[in-house]
Structure formats: C-alpha cells, structure tokens
Amino acid sequence: MSQELVTPTDGMVITQDTRFAPGVYPLPNGITIGADGVTVEGEGAMMVSGTRTGVGVTLDGRRDVTLRGLSISGYYNGVRADHCRNVTVEAVRVRETAEVDGITTFLYLWTPVEDAYGGAILFHDVQGGAVRGCDLQHQMNGIMLYDCGGLTVERNNASFNSGWGVYLSASSDNVIQDNQLDFCNRVFRRPDGTVRVEADSAGIVLVYSSSRNQFLRNSCLCGGDGIFVAGYDHKGHQGPCNDNLFEDNDCRLSPNNAIESTFSRGNIFRRNDCSRSNFGMWMGYSWDNVIEDNTIEFSRWAGIAIEHGFNFTIRNNRIRLNNEGIRLWTRGGGVLPYWPGHEVCYAFAIEDNLFESNRTAFHGYTGEEAEGVQCRDFTLRGNTIRDNRIGVRFAEVHGCAVEGNTFDANLDVAVLLEDDPGVTVGDNTYTANGEDVRRAARKHDFQKNL
Structure with missing residues (x-):
C-alpha cells in the first residue's frame, strides 16, 4: 500500500x-x-x-x-x-x-x-x-x-x-x-x-x-x-x-x-x-x-x-x-614569528618532471628581505627541461644539486647561476641550448611581489 x-x-x-x-x-x-x-x-x-x-x-x-x-x-x-x-x-x-x-x-x-x-x-x-x-x-x-x-x-x-x-x-x-x-x-x-x-x-x-x-x-x-x-x-x-x-x-x-x-x-x-x-x-x-x-x-x-x-x-x-614553471623563494613577512622553522625554503626533491616552453622552468633563490639565511637543499634530478628561455636559475642558495637532467633547446641558457650560489651541476645531458651553464651577477628582472 x-x-x-x-x-x-x-x-x-x-x-x-x-x-x-x-x-x-x-x-x-x-x-x-x-x-x-x-x-x-x-x-x-x-x-x-x-x-x-x-x-x-x-x-x-x-x-x-x-x-x-x-x-x-x-x-x-x-x-x-x-x-x-x-x-x-x-x-x-x-x-x-x-x-x-x-x-x-x-x-x-x-x-x-x-x-x-x-x-x-x-x-x-x-x-x-x-x-x-x-x-x-x-x-x-x-x-x-x-x-x-x-x-x-x-x-x-x-x-x-x-x-x-x-x-x-x-x-x-x-x-x-x-x-x-x-x-x-x-x-x-x-x-x-x-x-x-x-x-x-x-x-x-x-x-x-x-x-x-x-x-x-x-x-x-x-x-x-x-x-x-x-x-x-x-x-x-x-x-x-x-x-x-x-x-x-x-x-x-x-x-x-x-x-x-x-x-x-x-x-x-x-x-x-x-x-x-x-x-x-x-x-x-x-x-x-x-x-x-x-x-x-x-x-x-x-x-x-x-x-x-x-x-x-x-x-x-x-x-x-x-x-615560471616552479618558483621556490623567501620573502619574509609578518607571519614568520608565528611559524619558527620556516625562515627559508629547503629540502625539495624535484624529479622526473617535464618542464617545457616556460619563460623560466625553475627558479630558486633567497629574497633580499632574508638576512643571514639562505634557501638550501634543492635537488633537481631526472627532469626533462626543454624549449624554455631559461632552464634553471639559482641565486643566494646553498647545498643544491642539478644532476641527471636533460636540457634541450633552451633558448638563452640551460643553467643560470647568479652570484656564485652553492649549486653542484653534473652528469646532465645538454643539446642545442643557447648556452649550457652560465655564471653571472644577479639580475632582479623577476616579479618581486610574486
């Protein structure tokens, strides 16, 4: 019923x-x-x-x-x-x-x-x-x-x-x-x-x-x-x-x-x-x-x-x-006192990614606001990095490594190291890049308010 x-x-x-x-x-x-x-x-x-x-x-x-x-x-x-x-x-x-x-x-x-x-x-x-x-x-x-x-x-x-x-x-x-x-x-x-x-x-x-x-x-x-x-x-x-x-x-x-x-x-x-x-x-x-x-x-x-x-x-x-494909950085700010231990970016494993046709594929740096500390321990391994303007870019970092990656046809440079950062570069494959590795003075041509 x-x-x-x-x-x-x-x-x-x-x-x-x-x-x-x-x-x-x-x-x-x-x-x-x-x-x-x-x-x-x-x-x-x-x-x-x-x-x-x-x-x-x-x-x-x-x-x-x-x-x-x-x-x-x-x-x-x-x-x-x-x-x-x-x-x-x-x-x-x-x-x-x-x-x-x-x-x-x-x-x-x-x-x-x-x-x-x-x-x-x-x-x-x-x-x-x-x-x-x-x-x-x-x-x-x-x-x-x-x-x-x-x-x-x-x-x-x-x-x-x-x-x-x-x-x-x-x-x-x-x-x-x-x-x-x-x-x-x-x-x-x-x-x-x-x-x-x-x-x-x-x-x-x-x-x-x-x-x-x-x-x-x-x-x-x-x-x-x-x-x-x-x-x-x-x-x-x-x-x-x-x-x-x-x-x-x-x-x-x-x-x-x-x-x-x-x-x-x-x-x-x-x-x-x-x-x-x-x-x-x-x-x-x-x-x-x-x-x-x-x-x-x-x-x-x-x-x-x-x-x-x-x-x-x-x-x-x-x-x-x-x-930019990946950006890792510091910029300080008023929340840091509430989050001790977060003064910098550190310990990133960046593996087996495809970075293609970006303006900059990877950018890791310590911002000007940080005093007495640096970002550290970024490891890029096994990535394919091709047809970007800049492949990877580092400034004011230490303990980083760029190893076992394939860099192909990056228009300006495959690896850009600014102000002599602590980055180990080895065992990568380079093909048809504008330049494979460049060391240069740091340029502030990125968006600072990012």
Whole structure:
C-alpha cells in the first residue's frame, strides 16, 4: 500500500516517515525533524519563505534521518543539522538562501558556526551520512561542514555560487567526490575603486585543522581559487589542514590560484589539472607535501609557487607554457614569528618532471628581505627541461644539486647561476641550448611581489 501524501504546514514537527504531496508551500518557519529514524520525501514539493531568514528543514540531535527529493527556496539555510548522527540529504534542490551584499564584501574564511554565512546545506557536528545528488547552485554557499566527520559528499552541483561550493571547518575524515563546483567566484571592489576577482571565494575551502579528507574528481573550474586550503587565520591562530588527498580534480581557469594550500602538512596533490590560472599551485609555509602527476600549463605568473616551505617531493608533473614553471623563494613577512622553522625554503626533491616552453622552468633563490639565511637543499634530478628561455636559475642558495637532467633547446641558457650560489651541476645531458651553464651577477628582472 502506498504511503499517504501529507500537506506540509508551517512549523510542522515530523516524527514519522513522511511523503509530501506535490505543490508549492509558503512555510516561513520551515519544518523540523523531531524523531530519529525518519525519512522525509518531497519530490514535487517546494517549501518557500522569501525572507532569507530561518531554516527550511531543521535537525538537532537526531540520528538516522534521510531527507530526499524536496525543493527549498528563500531561507537563510535550506537544511541545517546540528549534533546529529548518520544524516543523508539526497536529490534536494535549494535556491535563494541568504547572501552578503555584492561587491563590497571580502569573505572571511574563518567565520565560526555561530556567525556562519548563509547557504544551501549547513552541517554542524554531524558524524556519518551523506549529501548526494543535490542541486545547490546560484546562491552564496553550497555545502558547509563544521566539526563534521565520516561524511560522503558526492555528485552534487554547487556551481555559480558567490562564496564556496564545499566548505570544511574543523571537519576531518570525509570524502568529497564527483561534485560540480564551477564558477564559485565573486568580484570585490576595493575602497580605491580597483577590482579584485575572487575575494577568497573557491570551489572547495578547508580551514581549522580539516584533515585526512579525500577530494576526488571534483570540477572546480573558474573559482576564485579552485581549491583553497588555509591552515592559518593570520591572527596568530594555527590550524594546519593535514594529510588530505587531492586527486583528479579539475581546477583550471582561476583568476587567482587553481590550488592554494598554505600552512599545512602531509597533503598529496595527484593528477589534478591546475592550468590557465594566475598561479597553478601556491603552497607557502607548507611542508612534507607531495605534488605528483599534475598538469600545470599557461600560468600567468608561476606553475608552482612556494615560499618558506620545506620537505616537498615534486615529481612527474607536466609543467608547460608558464611564465615560471616552479618558483621556490623567501620573502619574509609578518607571519614568520608565528611559524619558527620556516625562515627559508629547503629540502625539495624535484624529479622526473617535464618542464617545457616556460619563460623560466625553475627558479630558486633567497629574497633580499632574508638576512643571514639562505634557501638550501634543492635537488633537481631526472627532469626533462626543454624549449624554455631559461632552464634553471639559482641565486643566494646553498647545498643544491642539478644532476641527471636533460636540457634541450633552451633558448638563452640551460643553467643560470647568479652570484656564485652553492649549486653542484653534473652528469646532465645538454643539446642545442643557447648556452649550457652560465655564471653571472644577479639580475632582479623577476616579479618581486610574486
């Protein structure tokens, strides 16, 4: 016998399995799930408010709840679950949730849950469950996870949002896979009238020790950043986001960084496409990371840019047609007192990569701001470095090695050593370069504010 269809009423508390009758229902106070083990189905039913306040569907302290097929429009949050276990939201459509004012607001990544921005789905202290197959486009934020774990977030479309597609704060051990998170971007107009396109919007954001998550096969095209990992809130509060896996994500066409991952340890970036952005990967103040098998092409400034990082393995990447392929450097700054041990870049293994048709394939140096210290221990081995203007360039470094690489058809010079840096050059193959090895005085012809 088919389940009886129910007409939802404003402020309704649901304590048993319920299927809503199709229709459009003005429910400014939404509905509340008031019992465990409840399934609510709403295919063909739409809840509307229009005030952009309150919550469409509220869960607090509930367990084993499923919400399926409902459409929700015009609340502060479409669905909000606090202190719940095993919650599943699937095939739900949310629109018109609350949004901060237009181009005068630069987003704050570290907003606590008490002051969270509006968005389609907000989970707070939810352990286990899924958000699956939902349509969460055209608002500010798609899915926000605070203090959550053990969730699967998959096959959702949270594109064309002015904030974030998927946001994690202090949320670990989740799987975020096969989501469409494109065009999560915004315009910010500075007080002087100039315009910045991104304002810390992104397809995916991680803050406050969001660790051991897996991000697989997500599309984050044209985001402010494609993916943004921020392990420090610039107020002295450290919260590295560690041991995450980012694999097979498409992060192209960002006006800022295809992937930014800062102040974090032990992350793996594998087979991502980080092309056609301002920077392919920006990973300052991070350590013990692996960057492998990625495609990084047509970056305006640098394919991989890392200041004050250490213990990286960068291998088997395709790094082509960038202004600079890889840049490792120091530039100082006000955060150094909070991050002792990050005074310089050191201990980088750069192996088996293809560097092709970049202005400069690799650039490692110590910036003028650093006093009494030098970047060190950069090893380039087994790389193919061809058709660049400059192959590799070093200045003010020590303990570095360029060995076993193939240099072919680099227009100006294969290896440029400025101000007699401590670099061992040996056992490389050179073919048809403008010059194989050159020692010269240091030239400051690079972008100093990079």
